[in-house]
Amino acid sequence: xxxxxxxxxxxxxxxxxxxxxxxxxxxxxxxxxxxxxxxxxxxxxxxxxxxxxxxxxxxxxxxxxxxxxxxxxxxxxxxxxxxxxxxxxxxxxxxxxxxxxxxxxxxxxxxxxxxxxxxxxxxxxxxxxxxxxxxxxxxxxxxxxxxxxxxxxxxxxxxxxxxxxxxxxxxxxxxxxxxxxxxxxxxxxxxxxxxxxxxxxxxxxxxxxxxxxxxxxxxxxxxxxxxxxxxxxxxxxxxxxxxxxxxxxxxxxxxxxxxxxxxxxxxxxxxxxxxxxxxxxxxxx
Numbered sequence: 001x002x003x004x005x006x007x008x009x010x011x012x013x014x015x016x017x018x019x020x021x022x023x024x025x026x027x028x029x030x031x032x033x034x035x036x037x038x039x040x041x042x043x044x045x046x047x048x049x050x051x052x053x054x055x056x057x058x059x060x061x062x063x064x065x066x067x068x069x070x071x072x073x074x075x076x077x078x079x080x081x082x083x084x085x086x087x088x089x090x091x092x093x094x095x096x097x098x099x100x101x102x103x104x105x106x107x108x109x110x111x112x113x114x115x116x117x118x119x120x121x122x123x124x125x126x127x128x129x130x131x132x133x134x135x136x137x138x139x140x141x142x143x144x145x146x147x148x149x150x151x152x153x154x155x156x157x158x159x160x161x162x163x164x165x166x167x168x169x170x171x172x173x174x175x176x177x178x179x180x181x182x183x184x185x186x187x188x189x190x191x192x193x194x195x196x197x198x199x200x201x202x203x204x205x206x207x208x209x210x211x212x213x214x215x216x217x218x219x220x221x222x223x224x225x226x227x228x229x230x231x232x233x234x235x236x237x238x239x240x241x242x243x244x245x246x247x248x249x250x251x252x253x254x255x256x257x258x259x260x261x262x263x264x265x266x267x268x269x270x271x272x273x274x275x276x277x278x279x280x281x282x283x284x285x
Contacts, residue, residue, distance in 0.1 A: 001093055002262050004276050006252055007202025009058040009183070013262050013278060014093035016053045016068025019115055020046035020083025026215070028227040038218035040259075046083050048259040049215070050278065051115050053090065055097070055104075056200075059180050062099065063106040065198060065209060066256050067119030067131065073161065074118075086281065088119055090131075104132040108185060109139040110211035111195045112147045113157040116256070121165040128165040138179065140187040141172040143194020154192070154230075188213060188242075190235035191226065197242060206251035207263070213239045215257040217264055243270075 003012040023045050027035040032045075041047050054065040068088040078084070094100055110116065120137065121128040139147075148167075150158040163170075178184045183200045191212040198209040212226065213235045219225070222243060225235040246253060247270065252263045258278070265274040 001096065002276060002278060004263060006200065006207045007182070007205030009056050009200055009202065011207075011254065012055040012097065013052045014055055014068070015089040016051040016119065017070070017084065017088045018086045018281065019049045019051060019069065020085065021049055023047045025227040028225050028229070028232065030224050035218060035224070039216060049257040050259055052256060052278070053119065054209070054254060054256065056183070058183065061106060061180055062104050063108060063179065064104050064132070064135070065108050066110055066116040067107060069115055070118030070122075072123055082115070090119065101132050102134050104135045106179060107132055107135045107137045108179065108198055109137060109143070110198065110209070111143050111192045112139060112162065113192065114159055114162065117159070117162040120162050128161055130166045130169060135169060136171055137166055137169045138171055138173065138177060138185060140185070140194040140196050141174050142187065142189070143192060143196070144170060144172045146192070146194055188234070188238040190231050190238050191229050193230055197238075206246065206249045207254050208242055208246040208251045209254045209256070210239065210242055211256065214253070216255065217258055217261050220270065
């Protein structure tokens with residue numbers, strides 16, 4: 001596991017599993033000869049996308065950003081279609097740090113698509129139970145509403161098994177929510193209608209987590225958005241806004257999905273000035 005300190009916050013990337021999703025869908029209208037120069041692709045046209053929750057330890061709090069792909073929730077067909085070569089190992093990651101799931105007091109859900117929310121509940125004798133029983137789960141009001149009442153398109157990614165066991169733990173917000181001093185969630189829409197980003201400021205130290213409006217380092221170009229996005233033009237505008245904010249502050253951009261980087265910093269011209277790489281994994285075919 002990789003850790004880093006940003007201001008008074010310590011960040012650690014847990015082992016949340018991996019998907020391999022269609023590269024064309026992940027880069028939308030961008031031609032493959034362009035995006036494949038920036039992000040590796042396999043012979044099935046799939047790109048590796050980690051689903052690694054980020055543990056944030058700040059002010060004696062233990063917060064988790066998103067929850068991983070989970071364990072035992074996917075059918076064989078889903079595992080094949082989504083390229084899931086490895087499921088979550090969060091218990092093992094937390095154990096290495098001397099923690100358990102019960103120590104997590106807050107979960108920040110940028111959105112509730114299955115590859116972010118499957119880790120919210122775990123199987124037990126009666127069906128499914130909260131994976132983080134002592135945590136308050138924050139998500140935007142819009143996202144929570146669609147999670148429970150998906151439309152004909154979004155029902156493929158908003159699953160009842162991911163929200164019903166934890167509904168008593170959920171707190172929603174409209175535009176923004178400060179979780180601890182300097183750490184806030186901001187509703188952006190774009191990737192999903194309820195999608196949110198996470199911003200942390202502590203003096204001159206800043207991190208920006210743009211979640212799936214910039215899921216990997218290869219999505220740095222503001223026009224490179226996902227075919228999965230419900231509101232792609234909104235994604236473009238929000239990415240442009242938050243990248244200007246981050247680059248002006250030489251902020252760290254932290255990643256949940258990126259196969260290579262935990263975090264990157266750019267200058268005002270968008271050049272990489274610092275980086276923290278993830279531990280590399282190998283998978284069986």
